[in-house]
Amino acid sequence: MSVDVYGAPDYGPIMPAVRITIAAHKGGVGKSATTAALAGALALTGHRVLAVDTDPQGALGALLGVPSPQPPGLYEVLTGGVPATAAVVRSSTPGLLLLPATRDLAAADLELPRRAGWRRALAAALATIPAGAADVILIDSPPGLGVLPVLALGAATHVAVVTELEHLSIRALPDALDTVRQVVTTAGGSPRLLGIVPNSVDLRTLHQRDAYGRLRELYEPWILPGLPARVSVKEAGLAGLPISLYDPHGDITVAVTALAQEVARRALVPDAPTPAQHE
Ligand SMILES: Nc1ncnc2c1ncn2[C@@H]1O[C@H](COP(=O)(O)OP(=O)(O)O)[C@@H](O)[C@H]1O
Numbered sequence: 001m002s003v004d005v006y007g008a009p010d011y012g013p014i015m016p017a018v019r020i021t022i023a024a025h026k027g028g029v030g031k032s033a034t035t036a037a038l039a040g041a042l043a044l045t046g047h048r049v050l051a052v053d054t055d056p057q058g059a060l061g062a063l064l065g066v067p068s069p070q071p072p073g074l075y076e077v078l079t080g081g082v083p084a085t086a087a088v089v090r091s092s093t094p095g096l097l098l099l100p101a102t103r104d105l106a107a108a109d110l111e112l113p114r115r116a117g118w119r120r121a122l123a124a125a126l127a128t129i130p131a132g133a134a135d136v137i138l139i140d141s142p143p144g145l146g147v148l149p150v151l152a153l154g155a156a157t158h159v160a161v162v163t164e165l166e167h168l169s170i171r172a173l174p175d176a177l178d179t180v181r182q183v184v185t186t187a188g189g190s191p192r193l194l195g196i197v198p199n200s201v202d203l204r205t206l207h208q209r210d211a212y213g214r215l216r217e218l219y220e221p222w223i224l225p226g227l228p229a230r231v232s233v234k235e236a237g238l239a240g241l242p243i244s245l246y247d248p249h250g251d252i253t254v255a256v257t258a259l260a261q262e263v264a265r266r267a268l269v270p271d272a273p274t275p276a277q278h279e
């Protein structure tokens with residue numbers, strides 16, 4: 001089967017910061033958990049990371065130790081002319097900053113589309129982050145294809161897609177990737193597919209082994225190191241700590257570190273090889 005994936009011969013400029021949007025075609029697959037884990041692992045290996053929460057639920061803030069962010073947050077940045085730097089706060093992890101979502105961000109859904117060029121609003125806001133303040137910006141997205149997910153995709157230089165190893169999800173992936181590309185193109189962006197992250201992996205089940213086999217048939221070169229299903233992911237979230245700090249000796253941290261290394265290799269090294277186009 002021929003799978004149309006998007007890529008380019010290199011992974012693009014390092015300046016300004018690469019902006020990786022963590023997307024998924026479904027809710028509840030672990031976008032926020034993966035964003036928090038990856039942000040923590042990259043920060044703990046010396047990268048300057050800014051995590052951006054575009055979900056009014058504010059899950060990412062809670063996962064990173066900022067459960068009740070006060071305005072200004074992303075809403076004021078997008079609609080009130082507040083500079084992004086004025087809304088950035090420290091997280092529970094050294095080297096990891098957060099641009100938080102407050103509940104009022106939900107109103108951006110109604111307000112922003114009235115403005116010309118709204119699809120680039122987050123891209124424009126993040127472009128004001130001074131070079132050197134962050135090497136990598138990780139953007140957590142709400143589910144669906146409403147205004148906020150479109151903003152998150154429109155601001156990306158790279159997109160990482162999270163999926164569960166579940167047949168129905170994998171069957172929907174080609175369409176989902178295509179939709180992401182269309183949304184991004186409409187927003188005037190041209191991000192690269194960084195890869196697909198299998199999450200909540202438990203290869204003891206036949207269904208998941210089967211689904212993983214199918215994923216490999218379709219997207220082998222694009223598959224990033226996956227994250228196992230572990231209760232410690234939930235515990236770390238409740239504690240407001242990235243998993244690498246919460247469970248430094250767990251196998252989940254080994255997996256997250258491998259994911260972070262591969263993401264850094266693909267996104268942050270200018271001439272890293274692109275996965276071969278898969279025919
Ligand atoms: N690898 C994992 N192991 C165990 N639980 C996980 C894992 N990834 C996510 N979860 C849990 O699954 C739920 C949904 O994850 P979340 O990151 O909020 O999904 P999304 O952002 O895609 O809606 C949360 O309760 C989270 O703690």
Ligand SMILES: [Mg+2]
Pocket residue numbers: 031032033055059141142
């Ligand atoms: Mg989420």
